[in-house]
Amino acid sequence: MADEIVFDLLHSEIINYALDQSKDNNDKKEVDLSVVEYIGFAAGYKIMERLTREWPRFKDELDTMKFICTDFWTCIYKKQIDNLRTNHQGVYVLQDNAFRFLNNFSNGHQYLEYAPRYVAYTCGLIRGGLANLCINSVVTAEVQSMPSCKFHIHVQRT
Amino acid sequence: MSRQTSRLDAKKVNSELLTLTYGALVSQMLKEIENTDDVNKQLERIGYNMGVRLIEDFLARTSSSRCLEMRETADKIQHAFRLYLNMQPTVTSWSSSGDEFSLVWDQCPLSEWVEMPSNGLKYCALIPGAIRGALQMVQLDVQCWFVQDQLKGDAITELRVKYIKRLEDAVPAGED
Numbered sequence: 106m107a108d109e110i111v112f113d114l115l116h117s118e119i120i121n122y123a124l125d126q127s128k129d130n131n132d133k134k135e136v137d138l139s140v141v142e143y144i145g146f147a148a149g150y151k152i153m154e155r156l157t158r159e160w161p162r163f164k165d166e167l168d169t170m171k172f173i174c175t176d177f178w179t180c181i182y183k184k185q186i187d188n189l190r191t192n193h194q195g196v197y198v199l200q201d202n203a204f205r206f207l208n209n210f211s212n213g214h215q216y217l218e219y220a221p222r223y224v225a226y227t228c229g230l231i232r233g234g235l236a237n238l239c240i241n242s243v244v245t246a247e248v249q250s251m252p253s254c255k256f257h258i259h260v261q262r263t
Numbered sequence: 264m265s266r267q268t269s270r271l272d273a274k275k276v277n278s279e280l281l282t283l284t285y286g287a288l289v290s291q292m293l294k295e296i297e298n299t300d301d302v303n304k305q306l307e308r309i310g311y312n313m314g315v316r317l318i319e320d321f322l323a324r325t326s327s328s329r330c331l332e333m334r335e336t337a338d339k340i341q342h343a344f345r346l347y348l349n350m351q352p353t354v355t356s357w358s359s360s361g362d363e364f365s366l367v368w369d370q371c372p373l374s375e376w377v378e379m380p381s382n383g384l385k386y387c388a389l390i391p392g393a394i395r396g397a398l399q400m401v402q403l404d405v406q407c408w409f410v411q412d413q414l415k416g417d418a419i420t421e422l423r424v425k426y427i428k429r430l431e432d433a434v435p436a437g438e439d
Contacts, residue, residue: 108349110317111313112277112280112281112284114317118309122309144291147286147290147291148286152276155279180271180277
């Protein structure tokens with residue numbers, strides 16, 4: 106079983122790789138994080154299949170979200186989500202006050218502009234995990250002050 | 264109401280996530296980069312970058328001292344494999360001059376659940392990259408390459424490590 110630090114380093118190298126790629130493709134200053142998100146999606150989709158194999162069936166959408174906030178999050182991010190809010194119409198807000206990938210940054214505003222790079226993978230991970238449980242969603246993240254992070258999940262119903 | 268099922272095993276999940284994430288990265292690279300050689304190079308570079316940072320963690324954790332001989336280095340690489348990937352490769356096939364050896368393993372967490380297309384991809388190119396990067400930080404220049412690869416149908420995976428030279432401390436530019 107691999108050590109955590111290997112995953113941490115791989116995560117930052119994936120971001121590095123995506124930045125390199127988007128630099129090659131266009132000269133614009135904007136960085137393209139869709140690759141990072143997609144890698145998260147692919148990994149999330151597959152890991153969910155393995156995690157829930159021997160799990161009792163989820164009662165409803167909220168039950169699924171609770172699973173993400175507690176068991177899933179504890180495994181990967183070493184802690185539970187601090188706050189889960191929902192409007193009961195398909196919008197969920199997951200708040201993590203000490204997000205693993207932002208924990209090593211300064212608490213000030215200095216690196217706030219780089220925060221999106223470090224949450225893109227996790228957005229994909231959540232989206233992928235939910236997709237495998239037949240919940241199509243759009244996941245975005247919001248970082249107002251390090252190292253706390255809010256993930257917004259909008260469930261798509263059609 | 265408590266669930267009947269046992270809780271998930273965090274270490275296992277993390278390790279599986281690493282495997283799957285690495286897989287997703289490789290497949291994404293294959294999609295974006297046409298030339299497989301370039302993919303190998305990218306993977307090697309990623310490994311190199313990781314190795315450069317991983318060595319710090321290794322030295323801090325094991326508080327190991329400087330290696331005076333390649334045999335010591337081999338032991339420590341073996342230790343690092345156990346520490347970081349939880350695998351136990353064997354060190355074999357020393358060259359007579361003692362500057363070249365092989366690391367042999369038959370199971371690697373990175374290459375779990377992997378089936379390879381036959382297009383020259385070196386799936387685990389991350390590992391030689393990491394070894395090279397880490398050793399460079401302790402002033403050892405080595406070459407690393409795969410001699411055998413299970414993913415290509417061999418019975419075992421064999422990684423060859425060759426000592427090139429000792430990197431010397433140089434005087435910083437402009438301080439002569």
